[in-house]
Amino acid sequence: AQTVTQSQPEMSVQEAETVTLSCTYDTSESDYYLFWYKQPPSRQMILVIRQEAYKQQNATENRFSVNFQKAAKSFSLKISDSQLGDAAMYFCAYSGGTSYGKLTFGQGTILTVHP
Amino acid sequence: NAGVTQTPKFRVLKTGQSMTLLCAQDMNHEYMYWYRQDPGMGLRLIHYSVGEGTTAKGEVPDGYNVSRLKKQNFLLGLESAAPSQTSVYFCASSDGRGRRRNSPLHFGNGTRLTVT
Numbered sequence: 001a002q003t004v005t006q007s008q009p010e011m012s013v014q015e016a017e018t019v020t021l022s023c024t025y026d027t028s029e030s031d032y033y034l035f036w037y038k039q040p041p042s043r044q045m046i047l048v049i050r051q052e053a054y055k056q057q058n059a060t061e062n063r064f065s066v067n068f069q070k071a072a073k074s075f076s077l078k079i080s081d082s083q084l085g086d087a088a089m090y091f092c093a094y095s096g097g098t099s100y101g102k103l104t105f106g107q108g109t110i111l112t113v114h115p
Numbered sequence: 116n117a118g119v120t121q122t123p124k125f126r127v128l129k130t131g132q133s134m135t136l137l138c139a140q141d142m143n144h145e146y147m148y149w150y151r152q153d154p155g156m157g158l159r160l161i162h163y164s165v166g167e168g169t170t171a172k173g174e175v176p177d178g179y180n181v182s183r184l185k186k187q188n189f190l191l192g193l194e195s196a197a198p199s200q201t202s203v204y205f206c207a208s209s210d211g212r213g214r215r216r217n218s219p220l221h222f223g224n225g226t227r228l229t230v231t
Contacts, residue, residue, distance in 0.1 A: 009155075035219065045205065045222035091157055100165050101146050101209040102173070103220060105157035 002027045004094050006106035013082045014114050021077045021109050023092030031097030034075045039089040087113045117141055121206050121223035128196040128230045136191040136226050138206030145211030147189040151202040196230045203227050
């Protein structure tokens with residue numbers, strides 16, 4: 001079975017600074033997808049970024065980028081120029097290529113942004 | 116375009132009571148899912164469906180039943196609620212068709228259920 005581990009229960013960053021959230025996963029599949037979701041206090045689940053395992057290039061979405069290390073099974077999220085609105089719980093998630101889109105989530109990391 | 120709608124948003128049950136959580140999506144998605152979220156454990160898959168009339172067990176299915184009689188609706192039932200089922204429940208859907216079988220999930224806003 002696939003597992004996803006987020007080893008940082010909490011992180012904090014100063015506004016305008018950069019922070020990196022860690023995620024590791026375990027799988028025997030070669031075709032899979034990795035995601036970062038943001039959950040603000042409103043409880044809404046918002047997709048931040050998506051990476052396809054067969055793509056070597058790291059995904060980027062504006063201030064959000066990932067460092068995808070396939071051999072190490074590591075998938076970290078970097079938030080640049082942090083904003084107060086980035087404060088939320090962040091979840092790393094895995095989906096196998098043949099899993100009908102089912103996601104396996106990590107435990108989550110609470111990000112606090114200090115003004 | 117409402118996306119994924121869950122009802123109710125909040126509910127308090129006594130141990131042994133039953134209830135049904137409703138999920139509706141208007142995106143013509145094939146796949147639908149029910150997750151529960153508990154502190155320190157992320158979201159865990161309860162049941163899922165890959166099409167109208169189909170259901171399958173996820174990681175934590177015990178104590179729950181589901182039905183998908185119509186493509187747009189996915190119902191989660193608790194026949195005899197227990198305090199261990201106190202949680203936030205999320206419904207989600209995804210396209211699932213052809214090359215979009217691993218398209219991102221669209222989530223509802225969750226239902227907070229408390230069982231006393």
